[in-house]
Amino acid sequence: MNKGTDVTLTAGIDLGTGAVKTVLFDVAEGNTKWLARYTSRIRRRDPMLLAREGYDNMLAEVGLDPEHIDYVATTGDGENIPFRTGHFYSMTTHARGATYLQPGINAVIDAGALHGRAIATDERGKVLTYKMTSQCASGSGQFLENIARYLGVALEEVGTISKTADNPETVSSICAVLAETDVINMISRGITTANILKGIHIAMASRLVKLLKSIKAREGSVLITGGLASDEGLVEAVEEQVVEQKLKVDVLSHPDSIYAGAIGAALWGAFRHDKLLQAQHGVPSPDLAAYDEGKPVLAVDLGQEEVTCPIANAVEPKSADCPAGQISKSSTKEKIT
Numbered sequence: 034m035n036k037g038t039d040v041t042l043t044a045g046i047d048l049g050t051g052a053v054k055t056v057l058f059d060v061a062e063g064n065t066k067w068l069a070r071y072t073s074r075i076r077r078r079d080p081m082l083l084a085r086e087g088y089d090n091m092l093a094e095v096g097l098d099p100e101h102i103d104y105v106a107t108t109g110d111g112e113n114i115p116f117r118t119g120h121f122y123s124m125t126t127h128a129r130g131a132t133y134l135q136p137g138i139n140a141v142i143d144a145g146a147l148h149g150r151a152i153a154t155d156e157r158g159k160v161l162t163y164k165m166t167s168q169c170a171s172g173s174g175q176f177l178e179n180i181a182r183y184l185g186v187a188l189e190e191v192g193t194i195s196k197t198a199d200n201p202e203t204v205s206s207i208c209a210v211l212a213e214t215d216v217i218n219m220i221s222r223g224i225t226t227a228n229i230l231k232g233i234h235i236a237m238a239s240r241l242v243k244l245l246k247s248i249k250a251r252e253g254s255v256l257i258t259g260g261l262a263s264d265e266g267l268v269e270a271v272e273e274q275v276v277e278q279k280l281k282v283d284v285l286s287h288p289d290s291i292y293a294g295a296i297g298a299a300l301w302g303a304f305r306h307d308k309l310l311q312a313q314h315g316v317p318s319p320d321l322a323a324y325d326e327g328k329p330v331l332a333v334d335l336g337q338e339e340v341t342c343p344i345a346n347a348v349e350p351k352s353a354d355c356p357a358g359q360i361s362k363s364s365t366k367e368k369i370t
Contacts, residue, residue: 041306042068042097043104044088045299047126047292048080048111050146051174051260054295055087057095057102060303065133069095070292084114106302108294119305124150126297129158131256133296134287140250141293142241142271144261146174149237151244151255158297164247166240174260177267180216180233184226191230195266198231212236230266238270242278252281262290 040061047054053073059066071091073083092099099116107117108126123143131141132154143150150165166173181188202224204212212233219229245255261267263286272284289296 041103041303042101043106043299043302043306044091044102045126045295045297045302046084046088046105046107046111046114046117047123047294047298048084048107048109048114049075049260049294050110051075051178052291053080053083053087054292055084055091056292056295056299057091057097058296058299058303060300065300067296070289070295072291080110081114084111085116088116104302104306106298106305108298119302121298121301123294124152124163125160126294126301127258128152128154128160128297129300130293130295130297131258131290132156132158133300134258134289134293135254135256135285137254138256138285139253140245140248140255140282142245142255142257143259143293144174144237144241144257144264144267145259146178148173149241149244151241151248151250153248153250158300162248164244166244176212177233177237177261177264179213180230183213183216184220184229186226186230192264192266192268194227195230195234196269198225198227201228201231201235203232204236231270234264234266234270235274237267238274239278241271242274242280245275245280245282246278250280250282254283254285256285256287256290256293258290258293260291262286262293263288 040059043058043060045056045058052075055071056067057069059068069091071087071094073087075083088099088105092102105114105116105118106126107114107120108123111117112120127143127150128141131138131152137156139154141152141154143152148166150163152163153161155161177191178188181191186194202219204215216229216233219232245251257268257271265286268284268286275282275284
């Protein structure tokens with residue numbers, strides 16, 4: 034706990050392909066406050082330096098020093114950030130962050146720079162199952178950014194322009210390279226920028242909604258997270274595809290959806306800090322006993338640590354086999370002061 038109080042200060046850092054997102058939370062029993070946030074676009078810069086810079090700048094904004102922070106949790110590609118306390122699976126953090134932003138959802142669409150992912154979750158943010166696109170698929174933020182650059186459109190304007198389309202030209206290929214060839218052909222045929230972008234959005238949305246169907250998220254509500262969550266053209270296309278593919282799902286967006294991974298990391302970090310503190314003071318916990326002995330622990334109990342596990346898609350195993358998210362031996366070295 035921070036300075037003998039009942040407050041836990043935890044930071045979450047989501048190191049993505051395109052940006053580093055950092056948040057700070059004040060977590061007390063029954064009361065969670067979002068204190069600060071910071072985002073840095075990578076743009077060919079060293080992401081590790083940006084993580085440090087963003088973390089320091091965020092703390093400076095609220096007048097805190099690093100020693101005031103109880104737990105620094107990373108996610109995404111942040112497992113090598115040197116000042117982290119622990120690292121969590123991005124799938125777990127997006128689910129937890131999404132349920133914080135939009136309580137009551139039962140699924141999440143994580144639309145990231147390299148892939149799209151559909152995650153089924155319960156009301157606590159526990160991951161039930163998931164499906165994702167391949168890295169090659171033309172359904173990623175990086176693909177859309179490449180197309181926008183080719184069309185001479187700022188990425189921030191893509192959604193607005195897409196919504197003005199009157200006759201969208203759908204991209205047929207699932208391969209990013211071939212899809213870019215399709216776009217070149219469209220330009221040569223005089224297809225407008227708006228219709229090209231809308232067609233790309235439709236193709237991306239179609240694949241994302243098919244992922245929802247594959248995890249059986251056919252009703253309820255879904256929140257879009259990740260770097261493309263602020264693309265209003267993609268959100269509109271997902272809403273249209275939900276109707277076309279006959280799902281009874283409410284598609285939701287949130288102004289802070291881009292921070293979902295970082296939020297989830299911070300909240301899981303606070304949970305883990307509390308459990309470790311209990312263990313240090315002799316409070317019995319079956320989960321922590323397994324944790325301290327290096328035995329398999331259900332991912333939902335301590336968050337999902339990004340380590341190698343022989344059961345790649347396990348979420349809630351029914352045996353003592355290693356679940357995805359098993360805590361690594363090195364994690365047992367975490368200390369609470």
